Every structure is written in C-alpha cells, then in structure tokens.
Amino acid sequence: MKEYVLITGASRGIGRAAALSFARAGYPVLATARNTDGGLDTLRKIIAAETDTECLTLAGDIGSESFTDKLFSFLSSHGGLKALINNAGISHIGLLQDMTLGQWENLFRTNITSMFLTCRAAIPLFLARGEGSIVNVSSVWGLSGASCETAYSASKGAVNTFTRALAKELAPSHIRVNAAAFGVIDTEMNSFLSPDERQSLTDEIPEGRFGSAEEAAGLLMDLALHHPYLTGQVITMDGGWL
16 A cells, blocks of 8 residues: 655645655655645646656645545545654744734644644554654744744744654554754745845854755654654754754
C-alpha cells in the first residue's frame, strides 16, 4: 500500500519547501492548504515536472472538523500515512489590547485546533501500521514570547506542550511526536518587514542571515524519517539567535 506524507499549509513557505523535499526524495505527498492563491496547483505541477513522485492536493480549512474528516477519508481511499507534518499556521502582529476575539479565535483555530484534528485522525492510521511520525512546526516565540505577538507566541507555546504530552501518550505505540521551533525563516510570513527592519533583525542573528525555507524543510524531513529513539522534543533552528 502506498503511504503518503501529509503536509498542511503546503501552498507556500516552509510547507511548500517540505512538500518539494519529500517528493524529490521519492516520498508520495498529500499537500493541503486554503489555496486561495493557486499555490497547491503550482506545487503539484512542479513536482510532476521534476519527479516521478505522486503529489495529491486538497484545498480547504484545516481548522475545520468537516474538512479534516474529508481529508483523511480521501487519504484512506488513496493509501496509508507515513508521516504527518503540521505546518499550517498564521501570525498576528499588534498590541493584544487591539486584537479582536475573532482574530484570536481564528489564530488558535489555524495554529492549534488544526493540529488537534489532524493528530486525532492520524493516530488510528499509525496504530494500524504499528508506527508513525508527527512533526509540528513551532517557533522560537513559543519558547520565549515576543512583544506584539502575544497570541502567536501563546499558540506556539501550546504547540510545544502539545508535542511533549502527545509524545508520552504515543511512545508505547512507536509513534514519535516532535516539533521544530524555527527562528526567522525567509518566507512570506516575514514580508511585512521593511528593508531597515530586515537588516536590523539580521544584525541580531549570529549566523548573519535569515534561514531558508529549504533548510527548514530539511529539518522537518530529518525529524519525520530518522531517529527512532527521538520523541517529545522541540528542536530549535534559529541561527544562534535566542
């Protein structure tokens, strides 16, 4: 039976780079995103042009239970699950006092509820095959917090604790759960920075540059596919920043 790597938030940034990396390494990919900009279609075409690896795509709101049910029904009808990469996420920049309840709920729905839904659906599939791997994408702000990003920091702190707790729950079943806490990665999420802000931030990073989406994808692949004794860990990749 063909086993897929499921990647959420795969239409751009780290998720897109991860989908390309897994596909180029020969692992069938199931990529999902809201896809309002046609990013999933572009991803599928690139993979088809560059590899012989299958790439299935499905667009929808990963924070919706009905869409997640549809996604895993689709997955089960096409094959099994080798690894789950929970990458979908959004940020919010601004003072907490100015944030609306709707913005708060949307952020947590995308960053946390989606992870609960995908993990809950993936666990039975992993139990059936006797092993599995879940990798959650986090941030250094989930470890230290950031001014004007309180909600985002809180959501990523929840990702880290969720990861550690679920890892303990699933370790007896040989299902690994880890997270990657990234620093500044050069993706669209940081496109709001002005040139001066980018330079100022770069000056704070000992490595002297932003990380690339491809470097982030490499860590996700490593955590997902290797190190059978590694679980419950939040691995930081930030160029020595924090």
